[in-house]
Every structure is written in C-alpha cells, then in structure tokens.
Amino acid sequence: MLDTKKLGSVMVVGGGITGIQTALDLADSGYYVYLVERSGAIGGAMAQLDKTFPTNDCSM
C-alpha cells in the first residue's frame, strides 16, 4: 500500500536557467532534487547567448 506520507524529494524537469534555479533553491533549503535534462548537458538557451543585457556579462 502506498504510504500517504509526503516525500522530501522533488523532480525538476528541464535544466535551463529556470530549472537550475529551482533545483538550487530546493537543494539549499533541504530537499533532494532530481534534475532531468533532455539533452546532453544543462544550461539551456542562456548558454547559447553571447552576452546579456545590461551588464554584458558573458552568460556562462
């Protein structure tokens, strides 16, 4: 029978900037996180950008 107790683990689907932020915040506040990414590496679209407004930091 399924235990009705809540589990302290979370699955985050998508390893772009958004998913990474969610995963980090959850991990930092005491949850076990599975980060599932469809491609071979995390980073998503932001890793493709050369520079970002307004600081023009390289987005790495």
Add this chain to the structure above:
Amino acid sequence: MSYEPKIIAFCCNWCSYAAADLAGTARMQYPPNVRIIRVMCSGMVHPEFVLNAFSQGADGVLVLG
C-alpha cells in the same frame, strides 16, 4: 628599444577589477604594461604600497576604486 613603462594598478574587487574582467569579456585591447593587484577595496591600499612601488621601479601607480 622603445620605452615600456611599468605600471602597478590596485583594483577594487567590486568595481575596477570587475571592469578589467569585463574589458576582457568584451575583448578590448589595451597596452600590456599594467600589472593589476586585486584588493577588496581601494581603501585598503596603504600609502606605503604606492611609495614601495615607486621605490622598486614602477613608473606609475593606479589606485582604482
């Protein structure tokens, strides 16, 4: 040989050091005569350092913050 001055720059970690990094990110080109020393704040730079640098042969000292 042409004159190549030696310049010591004390750069604040939070502004001018970051700016120097950014100059790199933007691939700006500047003369290679400056040696940057990272400090946590330009206020940390004791007058003694400036004098020291000159006495050891620096041609210029920049304190950037």
Add this chain to the structure above:
Amino acid sequence: MTLSEVTGIAGEAGNFQVTVKEHPRYVDMDKCIACGECTTKCPKKVPSEYDAATGKRKAIYVKYAQAVPLKYQIDPVNCIRLNKPGACGFCEKVCPADAVNFDDTEKMHQLNVGAVVLAPGFETFDPAKNWTWGYGRYPNVVTAMQFERYLSASGPTEGHLNRPSDGKEVTKVAFLQCVGSRDEHKCGNGYCSSVCCMYAIKEAVMAKDHVAGLQTSIFMMDMRTHGKEFDRYYVNAERDAGVRFVRCRVHGVEPEGDSGDLRLHYINEEGRQVEEYFDMVVLSVGLQIPDYVKELGAIAGIRLTHDGFASTSDFSPVSTSKPGIFTCGVFSGPKDIPQSVMEGSAAAAAVADSLAPARGELTAEKTFPKQREVGGEAPNTGVFVCHCGSNIAGVVDVEAVAAYAETLPGVGHVERNLFSCSQDTQEQMTQIIKEKKLNRVVVAACTPRTHEPLFRETLKSAGLNEYLVEMANIRNQNSWVHSNDPTTATAKAKDLVRMAVAKVNQQESLEPISVPITQKALVVGGGIAGMSAALNMAEQGFAVNLVEKTDKLGGNALLLGHSWSGESIQDRTRKLIDTVHKNENIVVHHGFEVTDAKGFVGNFTSTIATKDGLEKTIEHGVGVIATGGGALRPSEYGYGSIPNVVTALEFDRLFELKEHRAANAKSVVFIQCVGSREGNRLYCSKVCCTHSVQSAISLKQEDPTRMVYILYRDMRTYGQREELYKKARALGVIFINYELHGKPSVSVENKRLSVEVWDHILHRPLAIKADMVVLATAIVPNPDGEKLNKLYKISLDGDGFFQEAHAKLRPVDCATDGMFLAGLAHYPKPVEESVNQALAASARAATLLSKTSVSLDAVKAQPILENCDGCALCIDVCPYHAIDLAEHPVGEDGMVHKYITVNKAQCKGCGLCQGTCPKRGVAVQGYTMEQIASQVEAALAV
C-alpha cells in the same frame, strides 16, 4: 540526469512515481576525461544545435565548451558506427580512457518524488515554415539565435561578423521583429514573445562593437522594452549607439540578384513605399512551446492554453491545474531571463510549501575530508595553468608559462589543464594535491571573481584549507585583452603567475566564521507581494512578522479590478488577507513602520514604531522588502483643472459605481505613458497598456456605440496579454500612435473635451471630441525607500526602486545578504509577477531560514595587538561599524592599554582600517601588508 525524459507520472501530490527514460550516451560518464581526441578523429560533421546550425559539430561531441557535465556523447542519428555495425569506430580506438561504449543501452528509471516541477523551456520559431522571409533560401537571412552565435567569441566565426554567403564583412543589418509572434496568419502564434524586442536591441548595439560603422535598423510594430532598465537601453541604443528604429512590419525579404544582398520593401514614417538594401537580415524569432513539451504536459495531466503554455492563475503563477505539479519559465508564458530565474525560485517556494513537513528528510550534508595542518610547512605550491580551450592557449604560450612556473620559489608541482574548471580536472587536481602533498595552490586561468569559489571547493575536497589558493587572471586580464600580441601576453602571464605564487606562499589557513541564524523573517509591506511572501514562509513553518504602515492589509490591490486574465483581484486579495490573518506563524503589525535596524544576515534586530511612538523590537534572520509603489499624480493634460480628465484608477472607480460621467460617456480617450518613459522617469510602468485595453474592452462591451480611443507610444500588451489587444481592436477600439515629440493636448471646446494628436497613419492632426479623458499614469516608487535604504543598506536605483544584486541571475536578492525584494518596490509589475517575486523571495529566504547557522567568508580584518596602540583612527573610517575600542589593564607598568576589536560578523574585509592604520595594527587576512608588498615586488622584479 542528462539525455533523459519523463515518460510517465503516476501518484499524487506528496508521492509521485515518475518514469524517466535515459537515452544511451554511448560514452561512459565516469571514464570520459573530456580530452576531445574522439571528436578530432570523428569523420562525420553535422550542423551544431548549440550554434543554431551556423557551425558544425561531430557525431561524437560535447554540447559546448563549458558544458556541465563536460562529457562527450554520441549522436545516434548521425554516428556512422551506430548506423552500420562494423564501420568507422575511430573514436573507440583513440579514446585513451576507454570510455566509448557502442553497446550502451536505454535505461528506464522509476523515481519516487514528493513534487514535480516542469521547466522544459521553449524552442524558437522556425521561419523556414513560411517562404516570405526567405529563411533557408537566402543564406544571409539568419535567425536572431544564429546572429547571437555569429557575435559570440565561441561561435562559428569567433565573433567576426562575416555574412554566411560570401564571408564579406557585414555593413548593414536589418532586424525584423515579430517573426513567429503576434501573427496568426503566418505562424499561428498570436501571442507576443516578450523577449525579442530587447534581444534585437542588444544584438544591434553589440554588433556595432564588432564592425566599425555598422548600420543597424530594427523594423517593428511596437518596441516592447517593458523590463527594468530596458527603456533606458532602448533610448541609448537610438541616441548614442545610432540604432535606427522603423515602425513598420516588413512582409517579405527578396534577394538582389546573386550579390547576396537583400531587398526590403516597406512603408516609411512619411507613408511612402521605400525599397532598401541590406547585406544581412536577422529574423527576431519568437518563442514557442515544442511538441515534446506539449506531450509532457499531457503525461503530467495538466491543462494547457490553446498556445500550448501551461495554464496557471495570476495568484498562484507556478501552480498547474494538478496539485503537486508546478511549472516555471517559458512553459507558463513567454518571459525573459530575470523573470524566468524569479519564477524558478518561486516554483521552489511553492514546492517547499507543499512538502514542508518532509524538509531535510532525504538530504545529506556534503562532507569534506579533515583539513591537513600546513602551518609549519615550507610552501610546496602547485601551479595549474589552464588553457581554457583556446581562450588562453590560443594566445599565451602556456607551455612556456608552465615551464617558467617551475622555476619559482616554493613551487613543487606544475601542470596544464584544458579546462581547469571542468569536473574531471577538479577531481584530478584533488588527487594531485593529495599525492604531491601540495600546501598552496595557484590556478592561472580566468577571474577569481567567478571561479575562486570553485577552486576553494577543490582544495577542501583535497583536505586543504580553502583559502590556500590564489588565482592568476591570465584570461580576462591577459589573453583576451592582448590577443594581438602573443609574446607580450606570454611574458605578462609569467609575471601574473609569479605575483600569485609570491602572494600565496605567504597565505595562511583561515577559518570561515559561522554565525547562528534567527529562523524568523520580517516582511515590510502588506500588499500582495508582502502577504504572498509572508504566507509562503509561514506555510514552510517559519515565524514571520509582517509590518504594514496603514491600518489594513492589501496595498494597491484594494484599488484594482481584474488581473489581465480576468481574475477578480478584490476577491483573491480578500481571501489572501484572510489566510494571512488566520496563519499562526504570522504576526501582523498594523500601523507600524521600521524606524531602526541593526545587524547582519541571520541576525537582524529591527525596531518598528507607530505614529504615536509605540515601539517593538523584532529579531529576525532575513528581511523581505515589499513596500510597493503608488500612482503618479499627473500634472499635464489639464488634470486637476478640467473635471473630466481623470487617472486610470479614478476612472475604474467611476465606471464601477456607474457614476453618470462614466456611464453616459459616448466618447472616451485613453492617453498612455503619462509620466512614464520620459524626463527623469525613463522607465515603462508595464501595467498601464493592459489596464487601458481592459477598460476599453469593458466600455465597448457595455455599449458598442461608444467611441473609445487609446493614444499610445508603443502598445505593450506583452506575452499572452496580446489577446486582449486583439480583442479590443476587434471590438472597434481605435488605437492611435503618438511620438514623444508630438504629444497629445487636451482642451475644452463648447463644454466638451477636445484631444488633439498627430495621426501617423493619416499623416494629419486629429481633434477627437471626448466626454472623458483617462490618463494612464506612471507607477512611482514608495518614498519610504530612502529610509529603508539607509536602515538596511540596500541600494536604490536611479528611479527610486530597490536595486537587485544582479539584473539577470539574482533578481530578488539585495546586495545586502539576507535581504530580499518583492513587488513594486523593485519595479512596476502586474499581479502575477509580484506574486512570483514574492514566492521567489520566500524561496531565497528559506535557503537561509532552513539552516541554524550560516558561514561567512573568512576574509576579515584582524587586529595585530602588538602593533595596535588604540589610536582609533580605523574606527571612524570603518563603514560597517565593525570596530570597537577595548581597554585592557596590562600587568607591570599598571597602564591601561587600549586596542581595537573587530566584530567579524559585521566586517566585510574591505580593509579601510588597514589602509588607514599608521602602525600596521590591523590587517585583512588574505590581503595583508606583507602579501600585497610581495605582489608589488614580484610585479616589478623582472
């Protein structure tokens, strides 16, 4: 888990069983050392997804140079061997780590989790679907993502802007906006993608740095630069950078013979048909939800909008239609990076709320080996010289630098790494530090500002004190800025390594300071943002003090009717107020304001007081500033002197109460941007376009014979709000564009209002007779900002809103640790963005509140008692009030000796004390007088 996708979700909130299919990588992650031999030998070249098909990759490849994990993978569709057994297989033969495994198979995983967050992202619209743009037919028509890759130093042209057809340097570029957005005919995407205006401006400005004299033109319908600081960037792009903006939607791109040039036909601002040639055309492609994400939505069983976005409520913007499944990022609507990051944190908050009882049950603290004591040892320094791919090694002779490093005093080991920051190199470094018994480390690579924390971790893993590392910045401050002069760059790299070695040899172990955390929060401001943040923290189990200046909660929400998606703000706010009052973890302090604040992260003490002087003190570990904003009281268009000229909020009230002026009005004119986007207030108030459109729709629906006009500069009904704009037009609302130099004017003629404006389509002035004029006034910051800025040392931007720590990556954190921002106090925003930011603030706060102590950086001022004579010069200069004077009667002479003490929790290590002290009585650890002197000496030694 990479190369993995969710194929099934069963169970319910609190206990889901998720099936994850992990596709074979054909490379063993544990064995791969990312040396790249395989890629060099692989004979198969295919377009690179990362470079948006502007460049090539091999069939065995790594997604991009800084990929995490930095492990190669084989693309089974293009690999010769996987498609034809027995063929090729070169990569397997050359791999020194024996990591290639052609027999790798798909794996299925069953995972039990308490909640699921869907952040699957977007794809950019594929303009090849429609022939009019010529994409895919004319090589010099590229998408904005491809243009981004052309501009990138890591892109196919290494940042040189040469056009694809003939490699000619580009001199004239056109950007076409709304390709794949705001267009149901050509792409079916009626919504606005929200981000393309801003990225087009950025690319147009950036491109000018790549080619001197480059002409850039942006063809658009409306510039939607509604984000924080975006309008200022827009204005500067036009005024300073010389980007040309043309208000016209261009419907097609034609080739000019075989020259590679492209011809655009458009109608200019004078109404003439014009033909203009460009040598490159960039399509500002929109964002859309890919089919596999829609399938994921179906697997999760959540409701989607007709455009495929996850459907959410404005008051719970990260909750999907199914409990326990949350969403964030572009999946819940088009949005930019800061909004996505904010929403990422917001989703974390929503999860934490739903799983609060289970927090900490499944996590384990990362443990590090015991630190080796190195105090008595002579320096045995390891120098690691990073190639950073070709970023450093392409300019600097890294072998020469490494050879030179071996000759430096104290250096016991030197080696070179392709990417020092990659995970496998980290592991190697850990091993070497242990094996060679290194007790100091120099990493000659990029900047310590981004990578020092990483190498500190490496030292910790190797059992070495984390402060025994120094970085020599041979990339950002050397190879990148002297790329034309490899010889001098190599010499400078040697100098920088010598300076770093000299400094690190004098470095001592430092212990980070641990400060206890008061697990309580203070929220300043009881509007939607403040309440949402307070409630989420309370639901997570933390005690919250909510301070509200007025005698009731609700803030601006009490004045608003409906959110853009039509939800009643009144009803939801009332419910929210009720829930806040009922929550046992929240104490609401009505009528109080913060009057004093002391302390630092984890340990704040704030004093709050009423007008009558009643005071309370609150101890708290974190603070959320949600002090909101207000509506500008306008001083133009006759407001205050002409009775029927009213503000938007006043009109809402009149309309709702069916007051005769609003009820009987036959002609209503809305004027947008009243007080926004001009003069000192060079920002967009973000909500007013949508607000006016909603009011216009209500007016038309009530009485279709009414004439309703909206005079606007750019209609900024961004994202899915575009639907309202379309609806208003369909209902017959008349939209008239005006420019800043030709603002409308309002006068009274024969007791009726007359609004004069220049019509850019008819090219003549119009005089509109109106019964009412509604002014869409700016949102202005709360004047209390100044006070809070002083109390908590949280800075304000030039417009008077609070400044976040990083515009993209830390949009809710303040520069002061432990303080967070939410709502209008940060920037004008609509309800769901305020709630998002509030939840995000709560999630960020919870990363502190969930711990009992926090470690602070160990770079702190340390008194040197034998030198300090208590002159107290440093006490006056310390900006953090961290230094005190102590008295200490000393033995034989019977004299009272004075000396300073430093409160390390308050000290930030700025070293003003060190720079001031005439007697070397205080030093900042890691930046001592001796260390800096040794760097100066080393710098000038050759």
